[in-house]
Amino acid sequence: MKDAITSFVKEYVDKYPAETEWRTPLVGFAEANGEYLSKIRQITDANHAEPRQVIPDAETVIAFFLPFTEELCMGNAKPGAESQAWAVAYEETNNLIKDLSCAIVEFLKKQGWHAALPDPYTNYEEEVLRSRWSHRHMAAAAGLGTFGINQMLITKEGCCGRYGSVVTNLPVEWDKPLQRELCLYKRLGTCLRCASVCPTGALRPDGYDRFLCNEALCRNEELYNQEPHVYKGLVPQDTDLCGKCSSGMPCSLRAPI
Ligand code: B12
Ligand code: SF4
Ligand code: SF4
Numbered sequence: 001m002k003d004a005i006t007s008f009v010k011e012y013v014d015k016y017p018a019e020t021e022w023r024t025p026l027v028g029f030a031e032a033n034g035e036y037l038s039k040i041r042q043i044t045d046a047n048h049a050e051p052r053q054v055i056p057d058a059e060t061v062i063a064f065f066l067p068f069t070e071e072l073c074m075g076n077a078k079p080g081a082e083s084q085a086w087a088v089a090y091e092e093t094n095n096l097i098k099d100l101s102c103a104i105v106e107f108l109k110k111q112g113w114h115a116a117l118p119d120p121y122t123n124y125e126e127e128v129l130r131s132r133w134s135h136r137h138m139a140a141a142a143g144l145g146t147f148g149i150n151q152m153l154i155t156k157e158g159c160c161g162r163y164g165s166v167v168t169n170l171p172v173e174w175d176k177p178l179q180r181e182l183c184l185y186k187r188l189g190t191c192l193r194c195a196s197v198c199p200t201g202a203l204r205p206d207g208y209d210r211f212l213c214n215e216a217l218c219r220n221e222e223l224y225n226q227e228p229h230v231y232k233g234l235v236p237q238d239t240d241l242c243g244k245c246s247s248g249m250p251c252s253l254r255a256p257i
Contacts, residue, residue, distance in 0.1 A: 002029060002172050008107055009064055012100050018092040019234070020085075023067040026155055028142025031174040032058040032167065036141040040134075049121040049132045054167040055114050062104060062168060063139040065153075066093060067161035070253055077248025079199070081223035082241040088234050090241055097164040104166045115168040129210045135163035143175035145255075148183035150194035150245035151208050155182075160243075160252040182255045191256075194245040203245055216242050 006027045013025050030037060032051035040048050051058035068089060076086040101117050108115040121133035136153040139145060145155035152159035184191035185205060195203040199219075202212035221240035250256040 001170060005062060005104065005107070009100065009104070012103055013066060013096065016096050016099070018096065020072070020089040020092040021069050022093075022096075022161070023069055023157060025067070026065040026144055026157060028063045028139060028144040028175045029172050030061040030063060030138055030141035030143075032061055034141070034174060036177055037061065037138075040137060040141075044134060044137060045130070047130075047132050048134065048137075049118065051118075051167045053121075054118045055116050055169060057114060057169040058167045059169050059171045060167075060174065061138045061142065061165050063135065063142040063144060063163065063165045064100070065139060065144055065155050065157065065161055065163055066096065067155070067157040067253075073158075073160040073247050073252050075247075076243055079197075079244070081220040081227075082243060084227075084235070086243060086247075087224065087239050087241055090239065091235055093162045097162060101164050101166050105168075108166075108168050108170060113168055113170045115166055115170070117166060129214055133165075135165050138165035139163050141177055143177055146178050146180075146182045146186075148194065148251055149185045149192065149205060150183075150203060150249065150251070152246045152251075154251045154255060156255050158251055158253040158255070159249075160246045182251065182257060184250060184256050187257055191250060193249050194251075197244045197248075199242070199244065213242070214240075 009025050009027050013022050051061055072085055072089055076083045105115040118133040122131050124131040139153055145153040148154045148159060181187040200212040200216045202209045217240040220242055225237055246252055
């Protein structure tokens with residue numbers, strides 16, 4: 001079943017109608033009640049939802065990573081507001097995450113399994129800039145990657161891309177979290193390229209300030225709206241983005257070590 005689900009995801013992304021292109025997705029399978037996810041509240045905070053709140057008989061969390069292309073990633077690697085292609089990719093990848101997650105649920109249900117999206121928990125509250133469901137921790141539990149200083153989850157295909165996850169009662173041979181850090185700073189004490197390009201100083205070797213980061217996103221919204229757009233209504237006016245810390249970095253398109 002793992003192979004069938006992985007092939008299903010790859011084919012779905014390959015055929016998805018959009019201007020954006022994605023590299024081959026990665027798929028991982030985390031044990032819903034295993035060591036990592038049973039401690040998710042200790043690892044993150046007391047409000048984080050557990051897979052069993054999504055479906056009571058949860059066995060597995062299927063996590064996927066949708067890696068952006070080199071062209072998209074490098075196109076966003078200059079100072080200033082995000083590139084227009086980055087803004088389009090943001091919107092189209094949000095749609096893809098939703099559509100693909102629903103398609104995985106349907107795929108599983110057709111074969112008699114329970115499955116559901118963690119959607120009631122994934123959006124964040126403006127006051128705390130935190131959600132009750134971390135796709136990144138699901139992917140980390142599924143062995144897809146480790147957290148970089150830039151706060152992105154770095155996979156073997158890098159960190160420039162997006163995550164999604166689905167909960168099911170399908171039991172499989174679960175993947176294990178990676179044991180070795182993939183961030184150059186965390187492993188070797190070198191690099192810090194992400195911190196040096198961050199426009200607000202939100203990223204530091206000793207931590208990340210989500211409110212400073214959000215200021216950069218809001219500032220970019222103003223910058224972005226001053227430019228003429230040619231994207232046929234694909235990007236709404238209130239789009240606030242950045243992503244400089246995951247564009248053009250040694251960890252953007254591949255694991256740097
Ligand atoms: C809230 C939110 C924001 C907030 C706060 C971001 C933040 N880093 O906290 C704001 C609006 C500022 C924001 C900005 C961005 N975001 Co955002 N955001 C989210 C959202 C909706 C929820 C994140 C969350 O609160 N999760 C709950 C917390 C508990 O988990 P976490 O943040 O995933 O994990 C952190 C902590 O647990 C901690 N951590 C890790 N290990 C450990 C261990 C211990 C012991 C402890 C205490 C903590 C700890 O570090 C982790 C990373 O910050 C997610 C989608 C989702 N639902 O997952 C997208 C998401 C995180 N965003 C994403 C992106 C791409 C961005 C931007 C690049 C914007 C853009 N698209 O241009 C920037 C990048 C900022 C950055 N460097 O992190 C992607 C990240 C993809 C990736 N490759 O990792 C996500 C996963 C969306 C997606 N579907 O792919 N975002
Ligand atoms: S740019 Fe360097 S320090 Fe920053 S997350 Fe990537 S590897 Fe780590
Ligand atoms: S998204 Fe931009 S502001 Fe936020 S941490 Fe990354 S580089 Fe800094």
